[in-house]
Amino acid sequence: MELLAIEGKIKEKIYGKQKIYFADQAQFKDMNDTDLKAMDCQLSELNTEALSLTQTCRQLDAELKELNNSLTTEEMMSEIQQLKEEYSSYRVRLEKIKSATNHVTPEEKEKVYKEQKVYVKEWKKRKRLASDMINAILEGYPKSKKEFLEEVGVETDEDCKVVVPNA
Structure with missing residues (x-):
């Protein structure tokens, strides 16, 4: 300095x-007033141009990002070929299913649904009985239900992430 x-x-x-x-x-x-006003006008024009260029730059960046995320022609052709192969394999599988002679009869289907209802009903009944017994034991048990189930080694449907189906 x-x-x-x-x-x-x-x-x-x-x-x-x-x-x-x-x-x-x-x-x-x-500097006189006219020079200052001219410089102010020039400054406002430059600010407007800078704003316009910034907006254009943002648009071009967004377009570039979109183009970078899209598939190339080669990738697209590969994807189309893969989908055609998948389509043909599904077509063959559909033909096999249509030509199969071992279809399930409506009577067999109804029998299976009835059996499922019986088993689900029994499942719910047994679950309710087990829950009632556990609750009766817990009335005089000093620890929590979770601790009791751990001690006894009982796994609930919820622990195994099993949901009782609707009958």
Whole structure:
């Protein structure tokens, strides 16, 4: 800073032990109101242009990101080929299913549904009985239900993530 002050590019003022440096106002030309207004207009035009360019840049970035995330032509062709192969395998499987002669008769289907209802009903009945017994034991048990089930080694349907189906 001292070198710039010696060269005359900036001014130096000394206040006690402190030195203050500032720009030499004499080296700048005097500006009148018309020059300042012209500069203000130019500044506002440049700000508008910068805003426009920033918006365009954002749009182009979004478009670039979208293009980078999309498949290339080769990848798309590969995907189409894979889907065609998958389609043909499903077509063959459908033909096999249509030509099969071992279809389930409505009577057999109804029999299976009736058996399921019986088994689900029995499941719910046994679950209710077991729950009633556990609750009766827990009335005089000092620990929590969870601790009791762990001690006895009982696994509930919820522990195994099993849901009783609707009958």
